[in-house]
Amino acid sequence: MWSIQGDALRAVPGDDPAGWVRVDERRVDHLFAAEPERRSRFLAFLRRGHRGVALADAGRWVAYGWLATPRSGPADHLPTSTAGRYWIFYCRTADDQRNRGHYRRALVALVGAAAGDAAPGDASTPTVFIDTRDDNAPARSAIERLGFVPAGVVHLWRLPRTTRRLGYWRKAEAHGR
Numbered sequence: 001m002w003s004i005q006g007d008a009l010r011a012v013p014g015d016d017p018a019g020w021v022r023v024d025e026r027r028v029d030h031l032f033a034a035e036p037e038r039r040s041r042f043l044a045f046l047r048r049g050h051r052g053v054a055l056a057d058a059g060r061w062v063a064y065g066w067l068a069t070p071r072s073g074p075a076d077h078l079p080t081s082t083a084g085r086y087w088i089f090y091c092r093t094a095d096d097q098r099n100r101g102h103y104r105r106a107l108v109a110l111v112g113a114a115a116g117d118a119a120p121g122d123a124s125t126p127t128v129f130i131d132t133r134d135d136n137a138p139a140r141s142a143i144e145r146l147g148f149v150p151a152g153v154v155h156l157w158r159l160p161r162t163t164r165r166l167g168y169w170r171k172a173e174a175h176g177r
């Protein structure tokens with residue numbers, strides 16, 4: 001896990017998420033029409049109150065990412081102890097579009113979405129969490145370059161024959177290398 005307070009983001013001009021849009025039902029229908037599994041997963045995310053952002057080119061998705069909010073409940077893959085926070089999850093860049101900074105821009109867009117979602121008049125920007133697996137080198141590199149700081153480790157087990165997982169969050173545990 002990592003976390004960041006919006007003001008601490010070390011985004012550089014190339015990380016500006018110009019062209020990224022908020023995902024609503026109409027956009028999900030449009031961008032994921034040919035991928036029924038993704039489409040229904042994302043419609044379920046929206047029903048739960050998660051927020052999504054996407055970048056598209058010529059009607060085709062290039063990259064997307066999702067944000068759980070304090071009101072939407074935790075991301076599916078995380079234990080309930082992570083609830084009540086802004087938490088970035090389920091990000092992806094299309095295979096042929098990788099290593100062009102799209103994920104970094106997704107993270108900038110999602111931290112911005114958290115700031116936009118927080119109570120109006122709130123002077124401080126909200127803290128935003130994110131997780132990825134130890135062995136996901138590209139994600140770790142982008143997360144750390146933007147200035148997210150380590151926030152412990154979540155240990156997870158998948159329950160047999162379900163998509164549910166059990167887990168616990170050790171907030172002070174150091175990341176594996």
Ligand SMILES: CC(C)(COP(=O)(O)OP(=O)(O)OC[C@H]1O[C@@H](n2cnc3c(N)ncnc32)[C@H](O)[C@@H]1OP(=O)(O)O)[C@@H](O)C(=O)NCCC(=O)NCCS
Binds near residue numbers: 092093102137145
């Ligand atoms: C992880 C993922 C989203 C990254 O998307 P992306 O658009 O290619 O990412 P970016 O171009 O913004 O950044 C990639 C970073 O990884 C680095 N990188 C690429 N391949 C790498 C490798 N094999 N080892 C280490 N770093 C690597 C790049 O140099 C870049 O780092 P930098 O920002 O310090 O220059 C993409 O690989 C993906 O969709 N993976 C499958 C789903 C997933 O793992 N999602 C993330 C977890 S929720």
